[in-house]
């Protein structure tokens with residue numbers, strides 16, 4: 001399935017590749033945009049008011065001197081999307097009590113530990129309280145996560161009153177600056193859950209009441225934000241699983257339309273995968289504008305860890321030695337999908353991205369079985385007998401060796417594209433030169 005970012009980038013590419021940009025091409029562009037936004041669950045009214053604004057601005061104004069039509073229109077789209085997503089959240093670093101609420105499976109318990117770690121990493125000691133009295137293993141789950149996050153934990157196994165646990169938890173964690181309370185979930189908000197949440201709220205007396213919703217929920221997020229808002233008065237929303245869903249844009253815009261401030265994004269299953277919501281960054285990512293600062297840092301770290309030499313990174317010709325170092329470095333940088341997203345090349349073929357550890361190891365043994373000359377010169381491998389010898393030497397099959405050579409050639413092609421792509425060079429700045 002095409003995701004929101006991919007759809008947006010394709011629509012923009014089609015528009016800016018048109019020979020003339022007039023009312024008709026703008027309208028066609030808007031139709032593309034509507035299609036991709038609607039299929040990502042953004043609410044219909046929001047979509048139409050967005051495309052109306054874009055049409056108005058794109059047709060009634062002209063790019064300033066020195067700005068290309070492409071950049072100008074991309075920027076209009078970008079600004080309007082940012083406006084659609086709401087405001088950036090800057091978490092205040094001061095003592096606070098946070099109550100988390102949300103439906104079953106939305107990510108509350110994981111988020112409780114992530115948030116505690118987030119604040120503790122920033123100098124505020126933190127603890128979590130397990131007030132989920134309905135899920136059987138809720139206690140153990142949060143206890144384990146708290147241990148991993150190195151934050152304090154309080155819970156009372158077998159206790160049925162969530163309010164009582166909250167009260168005892170506050171006593172037990174009174175020396176912690178940030179206290180986070182995890183609560184029960186349901187498959188839908190019902191009377192009993194509302195009652196329970198109201199009691200916990202009274203006992204815990206939170207400064208923030210955050211609703212946890214998951215990105216795959218789409219525009220239902222808006223409805224939920226309103227319902228929980230009526231029940232306990234939420235002060236903000238945390239959108240989890242924004243890494244896995246193509247429809248995150250729908251949930252975000254829905255929450256923002258329901259007037260619920262989006263505070264954090266959950267971006268993965270690990271405890272460090274949480275960040276304050278920043279619509280500018282979010283849309284930059286969707287449109288493929290790279291996060292250069294983050295990328296530079298990731299590359300620097302990975303290069304350091306793998307001992308890849310700077311000259312190798314910069315060398316004009318990719319050979320099997322550098323290929324292997326590149327693969328290893330990429331492994332250290334985390335999922336390739338994120339990496340390519342960061343450099344604004346999010347539409348790299350999916351099979352290129354899915355190099356597993358195992359494959360990497362296989363590639364390593366294959367490359368180890370090559371002679372020094374072969375590693376430097378891929379053409380030698382076309383001579384008869386060499387592939388069979390390498391397969392034997394590395395305990396792999398000839399098919400494996402051919403597969404690796406084909407991977408190598410794909411990567412080489414990609415490398416050359418990057419090297420010759422002016423806009424890529426511009427974005428990448430001094431990094432590759």
Ligand SMILES: Nc1nc2c(ncn2[C@@H]2O[C@H](COP(=O)(O)OP(=O)(O)O)[C@@H](O)[C@H]2O)c(=O)[nH]1
Nearest residue numbers: 104105106107108109110240241266267268269
């Ligand atoms: N990919 C991803 N998975 C998440 C995220 N947040 C939570 N999860 C996963 O979602 C599942 C449900 O999470 P949990 O915290 O138990 O939800 P709860 O029922 O609301 O407490 C778990 O498998 C989590 O690992 C996230 O931001 N990204």
Ligand SMILES: [Mg+2]
Nearest residue numbers: 108109132138
């Ligand atoms: Mg839970």
